Each structure stands twice: as C-alpha cells, then as structure tokens.
Amino acid sequence: MEMYQNDGGMRLTAAVIGALIKYPWTSSAPHRRNKFNIYQTELPFMRCIAEQLGLPQTGENQWMRHPLSYLMEAADDICYALLDLEDAVEMGLLQVADVEQILSRLTNKEYFWQSYSSQERCARLRGIAIGRAVDDIAHTFIKHHRDLLNGSFRGKDLLALASPDVSEALNAAKELARTRIFRHQSKLITEIATFPCLGSILGLLVPAVHAFIKTGQLSKRQELALSLLKEQKLDKKDGLYLGYMKVLDFVGGMTDNTAAKLAREVSGIGML
Template sequence: YLMEAADDICYAILDLEDAVEIGILDVREFEALFSHFGETERLWHTDDPRQKCAMLRGIAIGRCVAEVAEKFMVHQDTLLRGSFPGKDLIDVCAPQIKETLLAAKALASQKVYRHRTKLVTELASYPCIGTVLDVLVPAIHTRLTVGEDALSARHQLALNLLPTPLHAEQGLYHAYMQVLDYIGAMTDNYAANLAREISGVGIL
C-alpha cells in the first residue's frame, strides 16, 4: 500500500513537472494545481519556471507523503487484517490531497500522455537509457572486478557521474542497482540530455 501510494504521488506530480519542462504544460497550470498546499511565498522570488515547479513539487510531495503516512498508521490494523475499507491509501486521504492527485492524473491524461512531444520524448528515452548504461556498466564492472588502476580515462569520467561513489568492497549486484536507481530517478528529458552530452552529439 505504501509503495503504491508513493508511485501515485510521484508520478502524478513528476509527470506534470516533466510536461512543463518540455513545453507541453504552462507553468501556471502546474502552479494552479499545487499552490493551495501553502508555503508558496517562496515562489514570488523567482520567475524561473523550473525553480517554481521544483519548489511546488517539494511542497506537494511533502504534504502528500505526510498525509499518507498518517493514514497508514490510522489504518494499520485493518491493512494487516485485510479489511482495509479503501481502494488504496490515497482513497482515504484528506479531500484536498485526494482531489489534487486525481486532478493531476486527469490533467496528465488529457494534455500530456498523448501529446506528440511526450510520445517522441518517451520513444527517444529508450536508446538514451541504453547509451547511459553502455557508459556506466562497463566502468563499474572494471572498477569492481579488475580494480581502479585498470580504469580508462572514459571509465573514470563515467563513474564521476554517479551521485554516490562506488566502494571497492561493494558487490556488482548492488553497484548495478545503484546505477538503475540513478537512471530511474531521471525524467525523460534529463535522460535524453545526458545521453546527448555523453555521446557528444551537438557538443563536439
């Protein structure tokens, strides 16, 4: 139930943020949907759409997570007994949370998922993910099976992309999972930009 709620929260919000980033949605639509969560006075100090979206995303996810955690504790016994009254945890959240997430999903369905830009970006993300993996996986394998001295200059640069450094005692499985976590957290647009930068297309 918690994982399902986490997915619902993240995808409902991040899909719209991604849509603003690639020009499908106006930032004002994103702002109108989530600004009622409060703490929006910080938004007045920036005109950058990305910063506005990032601030609102943080506020919205924080509020949603807190609400879901509270409802999980309230309904923990019925969840464990299999007699939980709701469809999911979002279903028993406060109306403001539930209705906002439903509205976010509806907006994404209407304006984002079938938009040509989104479809093309998603299609392009598949080879982009392959490009990133083709750079990182061999570097990780060499680092952990042969040693740091065997790393090429390209491998060393690739490993520096990871937000958390590898450790010599780390197993391949956990290292590969670290890479998948890193890639899984990317938006389609970010993955596309990173793949382009790695391959040198349009740069060199």
C-alpha cells in the first residue's frame, strides 16, 4: 500500500482488498479486540468495499470474511511454515534432517534424491511440498465453496479441513519453528531489541504530534522530528487520532533495518 500514498494508493479493486482482509472488523467488535484489520480511519472505505462485494454485516463495524481471504490465509501459512524451516537450516538453527523429516511427509519416495547435497535436497523437497499443499488447499476450497460464498462457513481455516497429511505436516512445521527457531537465542535477542527500537521512535514522534495538534508549541527537537513525516505531513485539522495514525503509517512502512538505523540515529548512539 506504500505506492502513490497521496495519490490514490495502488488503486486495488474491491475484490483484491477483500481477499487481503483477514479480520474485517474494528477493535470495538465484541471478543475480537486482539486481532482486527479495520481502523477508524478506514471505516468509510471498508463500508464501501463491503457493499461492493456483498459481504454480510455481522454486527456494528464487523463483516463476514471474503471467501478468497481464506485462500490468501492458507497461502501465507503454507509458505511461511515451510520457508521458515529452510531459512533456519541456512542460518544453522536447524539440521537438514529435521526439515527432511517434516517435508518428506508431503512427497513421494521417488522424489527423495539421495544423490543431491543436503541443502539442495531440502530445497527440492520444499518445492514439492508447497505444490502438494497448494493442490490440497485448492480442493478443500472447492469442497466448501458454497459455505464460503453464502457466509455459513464455520471452519477455523482451510488448513484445518485439509487432508491429514497436509494439515499434520504444516502443524509440525509450525511447532518446530515455534520451539526451535523463534525461541533460539539469536531470535529472542532480535525480538527483545525491537522494543527499545520502536519505543525510541514512537517516544519521539507521538509527543511531538500531541504538542502540534493540542498547543502548537513544539521544542526544536519536536519540530525536527515532525519533518521526518514527509509523506504523512501533519495538519492541525487532523486531530490526535489521525495524527497518531500518520505516525504509525510512517513506522509501519519501514523495514527492520531502516527502523533500527533510525532508532540509533534519533537516540544519538554512535554519534559521539
């Protein structure tokens, strides 16, 4: 969504946007506060999209999911569940044998070439496993497409209804990633470091936005900080909510390396 930010964005169709929204409700939706995709600033757009797509409204500011969002969700799960394992092998967090044990569940024995190197064999198995999972999910989608189209689908997701081979292999991949990758010391240190990193950026920009909107009296540092919001330039008519959203858009559009670099720079670390 970063392209043409102030000129209509990427101009995606309603169907594409609907397929991308996994949680089509706001934070005020009952029992759904932990995960939501709709902010107050996007509500008018969401209402328009829901009308265009015929998404049934299930409550105040909440709608049924678009059927294609289930396919997007499954594709995301398949790719990340399997690619995370392959990346972990390259980083030395897992052994090739760990990955082969899971991926071999989704491949035929004739594809398991012992003549290739371990890493190449892992990559080949990953490609075959993804293809097998995609085919299986496609059949699952077709099987339940009537329920998905009329809004009566009650499954957790498509993976939960996939064949046992696919669902068990992907669940095993996720569990292996959770216990052996995401809890590895290097990953933990990186995650811990994100808190002061994001905190230093937000701690600089949020008070500056508050001062700009509420009093108009900014310190020199706050004036300089707001000049960073080039694509999200503030206006006194924005109000605090929209002002804070512009900060979140600014931070959310950064890569990890960009955010880390900016946090170091605004804190002054390494400059003296």
